[in-house]
Amino acid sequence: MSSSSGLKLAETIKFVHRKLREEIKSGIDAETVWEQHCKDRNTLQEYAESMHLLATEHWEKLTATDPLTSRILWTRDSLRGYFHEGGLEKARLKNKTDHSPKDKIDFSSSRIKLLDVGSCYNPFSTFTEELDVLAVDLHPALDSVYQCDFLKVPLADKTVMTTSTGKEVESLAHNQFHCVVFSFLLEYLPTAAQRWTCCVKGEQLLMEEGLLIIITPDSKAAHANAPMMRSWRCALSSIGLERVRYEKLQHAHCMAFRKTGAGHQSTVDHNHLAQMIYIPQDFAKDSEDEEEEFHHFDRPNDDDLADAFALLPSFSDD
Numbered sequence: 001m002s003s004s005s006g007l008k009l010a011e012t013i014k015f016v017h018r019k020l021r022e023e024i025k026s027g028i029d030a031e032t033v034w035e036q037h038c039k040d041r042n043t044l045q046e047y048a049e050s051m052h053l054l055a056t057e058h059w060e061k062l063t064a065t066d067p068l069t070s071r072i073l074w075t076r077d078s079l080r081g082y083f084h085e086g087g088l089e090k091a092r093l094k095n096k097t098d099h100s101p102k103d104k105i106d107f108s109s110s111r112i113k114l115l116d117v118g119s120c121y122n123p124f125s126t127f128t129e130e131l132d133v134l135a136v137d138l139h140p141a142l143d144s145v146y147q148c149d150f151l152k153v154p155l156a157d158k159t160v161m162t163t164s165t166g167k168e169v170e171s172l173a174h175n176q177f178h179c180v181v182f183s184f185l186l187e188y189l190p191t192a193a194q195r196w197t198c199c200v201k202g203e204q205l206l207m208e209e210g211l212l213i214i215i216t217p218d219s220k221a222a223h224a225n226a227p228m229m230r231s232w233r234c235a236l237s238s239i240g241l242e243r244v245r246y247e248k249l250q251h252a253h254c255m256a257f258r259k260t261g262a263g264h265q266s267t268v269d270h271n272h273l274a275q276m277i278y279i280p281q282d283f284a285k286d287s288e289d290e291e292e293e294f295h296h297f298d299r300p301n302d303d304d305l306a307d308a309f310a311l312l313p314s315f316s317d318d
């Protein structure tokens, strides 16, 4: 791998995201778009190399000078705070009405079992003393990451991994992980329905009281995309994921959601909820709008959002 300008690497990544969205907007169905994309080994390889370089050679330099910009350190800090420094107990006290597990899991003694979805280059591998990481990706950049299309991988009683034809995941076990991480994963997916599928699967893989960490890029001020963040929070609360931590870093929104065990509300309309996991680019009209990423977009009209929120109880403002 050779060094390359950060701008060029970021452009390679944005190009792939944009291409997928443009194909959807042109009317090709999501299944076909995704299938074709998964077969395009050259694009996947170029993306993996670019992402790996961008993160390790450019973003990590920024982390060295300003650790508060790091989504990886934010995640580690959140896990420590929740599992080892009283966050979990606080959440238990706050949610006296939760359907708590009969034998509460003691998280304090063991390493945190973490599933990093869309891991690319396994950024959490440096914390092996505290984290037991299973890193998976559609097209891994490193050998320590298992190949797995999270949209398609079956959830089963056991996690099954193969190494015979390369490192692959055949199935992932329900209720097995203390933590599931989606760091810069959701905006890769061109439809809100695919993002929703990820969230639902993430919830199913977590042990009760486990954390789903979602990190999404945004260099604008926190309030600029606050309606989007509220929309995500609201949708996730309807499948029993309660937000316990939120922070706007310089380039990302970072969120931790706790699996409350309240389960899915029986009345939830999954199609409707899926649309709530929107991103600004879903509304960009052409590639010029896309260029601006988070700057120029038409938000869903306020009435639509108000309707969406009205459907869901226990929504509270930021």
Ligand SMILES: C[S@@+](CC[C@H](N)C(=O)[O-])C[C@H]1O[C@@H](n2cnc3c(N)ncnc32)[C@H](O)[C@@H]1O
Pocket (backbone or CB within 6 Å): 048, 051, 055, 117, 118, 119, 120, 121, 123, 136, 137, 138, 139, 148, 149, 150, 151, 152, 182, 183, 184, 185, 188, 189
């Ligand atoms: C922007 S990169 C983020 C990499 C890393 N998580 C980080 O924070 O630097 C998005 C990653 O998600 C992976 N990805 C996208 N869709 C996926 C899927 N359905 N299953 C698994 N990985 C996926 C891509 O291959 C890519 O490596």
